[in-house]
Amino acid sequence: MDFAVLFPPPASIPEPRVAGVFAFLYFLTAASAVLLGLSGLEKRPGILTMLLAAAGTMPxxxxxxxxxxxxxxxxxxxxxxxxxxxxxxVIYGILRILNDSGSRRRSRPENRWGSVAETLVLCAVCCWALRQLSVPMGLCIVLFCVQFVVSRMIRQYLSRNRPAYPTYANIQKPVPGHSVRRGVIILSVYVSLLYLFWRILFTVPAGKGIPAVVFAVLLLVCETMDIADSILNNQIVSRRAAYPLPETGEGEIWPEVDVFVATYNESRTLLYKTLHGCLNMEYPDPSRVHIYLCDDGNRPEIRKLAQDLQVGYLTRTSRAGAKAGNLNNALKHTASPLVVTFDADMIPRRDFLKKTIPYFMHAQRRNAGLPEEEQIPLGFVQTPQAFYNEDLFQHHLYKENLTGNEQDYFFREIQPAKTASNSVIYAGSNTVISRAALEAVGGFFTKAITEDFATGLLIEGNGYVSLALPEPLAFGLSPEDFPSLIQQRIRWARGVINVLYQINIFFTNRFSAGQKISYGTAIFFWIRSCIRMVYLVVPILAAFFRIPFVDSAIGPMLCFWVPYLIMQYVFEFAMTGSRRSSPWTNIYETVLCPFLAGPVLLEILGISLKTFKVTDKDKERGTHFSWRYMLPFLVLTLLDAAGLLAALLDLFHGGSSGGVVTLFWLGYNFILLCICLLFVLGRKNETKVGLRKSVISCELSLPEDGEVLKGVVVGLSEQEMDVVFHGASAFPCDSTPCQIRLETDTGMTVVTAVCTGSQMQKGLTVTRFVIREFPDLNQFLSLLYDRDLAYESRQRQLFLSPALLQILKQRFQDR
Known part of the structure; x- marks a missing residue:
């Protein structure tokens, strides 16, 4: 068969759709050839796969x-x-096998003439693809010469200056963790891409007018970004592995550690609990742990608190650089080789240091005696930011006993997986950092409002490796009201995006391709708020103006779209178990998108937030209802309902089948928006017991006859507790104080409490007590906070409608 028959120019094909596919394949071939010419065949198996697959697809x-x-x-x-x-x-699998078997050969110096021949071939492939796209021959020759010269210059530069990209796996061999079968990953990618290309090739309403095409393209761009982000994130999470705690030798000297607790306007009570947790941390030689309260508010009462607890107190006259400047000031006055950073509300568990410092000791032992160029320094160890109170989504949507904290998926799934590409995000708290790493990058980064994110990037781009652990070792307070949550997320979103303007991430060889992809997904996460707004608004406009943004019959929709949705659920379940589901992800995004989309767009356009307000975590939780936060959802819900009615009438009067997609999307959004309305409406907080679930054995001494009742504390806070007594149907409640002895593996304390009532919960009689007195505050705080307080997800929400009905039922029962 003639070569031109198998590889025809797109211009020679009369069918526009087929010609467009050929044009895309030729473009993909040319782009892959250019990228391979710059980097080399062996170093980019993924790009080589694209080139070979594109060329093989044409026949x-x-x-x-x-x-x-x-x-x-x-x-x-x-x-x-x-x-x-x-x-x-198949091509990618073969290339990976060849690369793995040829790893020794890749360590040898590059063959110069072989590299030149490789570049010539790639330039020729690129020019051939461009020629097929009807680019003039003269221009192709010029581009051939330019590509060859530029490729050779960059290849020679990279061969001399390409840095090594170590990861923590080069220090400690990983133990494969919860992994997804390769077949599930491949099937997920197949179904997602099959759906995406079907949308591009068969559903754009080209003949339905300019508005229809604009809406269709806008949604396609958003869906494309969504699918690409999903594939990349799934690939990241699938590489998650475990790194067991390294053993330490008997008599081995543990390094000195400086512990920084950064504060600005937090209360004395909150800081006391955090400092008590720090003082309670175990260490082989406690004298080598130095705790400092870094007060940027320069408050006399906080200085006295530090003196009373016998911890260091550091302050300054200027607040330049905000939290980063505060921590840099602390670095100037301390000297330990390791630094621990805690936010003011984060209470560490007693084993925090014992479960993090050994990783640095292991890295130091590994590097001992090696030449400097072979040493791999550990930059920082990040532990999860976990919380001892319910987050607002758990509380307002009545899911405190069924789903985990909103941030669990990131800190306990994604972060540990980022260790494989050395792209762990420094979160600003619950972290151990090497002082040498901080000094190498000039201290904490002061030019961004998310100084933690930027500092971590610089450390990882400076030859240091990072490690994220999945086990929570410190617990703090999540925002207690919706305005504080919005304020916090706007600061995070704008700060992370602003880092793009401060640090060159993508156009430098300081970071590997895996790091760039990982950082890119972290930044894109905040852009999703804009995409979610598109998903909410476009169907409404399409219904009002009868604009079909999808041109397809019902049958193809069911064949392509339904398997795509099902595969999303299957893969998500295989990836995360019960930590996250698509409906809950959509709820999180929809609740925040009306308030994040605008600031995110401003930050993308370079209009940056110069100052920020510290998140207030001392507020008492309540409903905090405000029309300011209700109005966006109320307007969107009413418009969505009107759009639903318009779409139904259009279908009733013989509208196109594309209207079914509009109708479904409006219905799905309507349920989402109703849940958002219930979220913003809030929930009265009648008790604080639910904030800290527990299972603690207890003994109660009756004041009259000294009888001892044994039971289990199933809910505990600083003010109240819920108790289930063994073999007792009910406890006689009166105002008489009684002594309750609480005991855990880590300690024991006695509190004085008064019974306030009892109720049936899941077939058990639960008795509530108000705590009047605890003789030893420190013992009580240790027992209350020095344990695993993380909420684990126990239920997967597969559909939104049941979730809405459950929330409505709970609200009705609360009335």
């Missing part, structure tokens, strides 16, 4: 095109895509 496309009218275009598309996907998967 397949031609063959399926020859089938003509014997099969439908959709069948041709599925056949072509499936064959191309299998081809690409």
């Amino acid at each position: 397949l496309l031609r063959l399926t095109h020859f089938l003509g009218s014997s099969v439908s275009p959709l069948v041709q598309y599925v056949l072509l895509f499936s064959l191309s996907f299998v081809l690409g998967t």
Whole structure:
């Protein structure tokens, strides 16, 4: 068969859709050849796979095109895509095997003439692809010469200056953790891409007018970014591994540690609990742990608190650099090789240091005696930011006993997986950092409002490796009201995006490709608020103005879209167990998007937030209802309901099948918005017991006859407790104080409490007590906070409608 028949120029093909696919394949071939020419074949198996798969797909496309009218275009598309996907998967697998088996050869110096020949071939491939796209021959020759010269210059520069990209796995061999079967990952990618290309090729309403095309393209761009982000994040999480705590030798000297507790306006009570937790941390030689209260508010009462607790007190006259400047000031006055940073509300557990410092000791032992160029220094160890109170989503939506904290998925799944690419995000608290790493990057970064994110990037880009642990070792307070939550997330979003303007992440060889992808997904996370707003607004406009943004019959929709949704659920379940589900992700995003989308767009345009307000975590939780936060959801819900009515009437009067998609999207958004309304409406906080679930054995001494009742504390806070007594149906409640002895593996304390009532919960009689007195405050605080307080997800919410009904039921019962 003639070569030109298998690889025809797009201009020679009369069918626009087929010609467009050929043009895309030629473009992909040319772009892959350019990228490979800059980096080399062996170093980019993924890009080489794209080039070979694109070139191999062209004959397949031609063959399926020859089938003509014997099969439908959709069948041709599925056949072509499936064959191309299998081809690409096989090619990638072969290249990875060849790369793994040739790892020794790659360590040798590059063959100069072989590299020149490789570059010439790639330049020729690029020019051939451009020529097929009808680029003039003269221009192709010029581009060939330019590409060859530029590729050779960059290849020579990289061969001399390409840094090593170590990860923590080079220090300690990882133990494979909870992994997803490769077949599930491949199937997920296949279904997602099959759906995406179907949307691009078959559903754009090209003949329905400019508004329809604009809406369709806008939604396609958003869906494309969504799918790309999902594939990349799933690939990151699938690489998660475990790094067991290294053993330490008997008599081995543990390094000195400086502990910084940063504060500005937090209360004395809050700081006392944090400092008590720090003082309670165990260490082989406690004299080598130095605790400092870094007060940027320069408050006399906080200075006295530090004196009373016998910890260091550091302050300054200027607040330049905010928290980063505060921590840099602390660095100037201390000298220990390791630094621990805690936010003012984060209470560490007693084993925090014992479960983090050994990683630095192991790295030091590994580097001892090695030449400097072979040493791999550990920059920081990040532990999860966990919380001892319910977050607002758990509390307002009545899910405190069923789902984990909103941030658990990031800190306990994604962060540990980022260790594999050395792209762990420094979160600003619950972290141990090497002083040498901080000094190498000039201290904590002061030019961004998210100084932690930027500081971590600089450390990892300076040759240091990072490690994220999945076990929570410190617990703090999540925002107690919706305005504080919005304020916190706006600061995080704008700060992370602003780092793009402060630090060169993508156009430098300081970071590996894996790091760039990982950082990119972290930044894109905040852009999702804009995408969510598009998903909310476009269906409403489409319904009002009868604009079909999807041009497809019902059958193809069911064949492509439904499997895509099902595969999302299956893969998410395989990836995260019960930590996160798509409906809850959509709820989180929808609640925040009306308030985040504007600031995110401003930050992308370079209009930066110069100052910020510290998140207030001392507020008492209440409903905090405000029309300011209710109004966006109320307007969107009413418009969505009107759009639903308009779409139904349009379908009733013979509207296009694309209206079914509009109708479904409006219905789904309507349920989401109703849940958001209930969230913003809030929930009265009648008790603080639910904030800290517990299972603690207890003994109660009756004041009259001294009888001892044994039971279990199932809920405990600083003010109240819930107790289930063994073999007792009810406890006689009166105002008489009684002594209750609480005991855990780590300690014991006695409190004086008064019974306030009892109720049935899940078949058990739960008796509530108000705590009047605890003779030893420190013992009580240790027992209350020095334990695993993380809420674990115990239920997966697969559909939104049942979630809405459950929330309505709970609200009705609370009335």
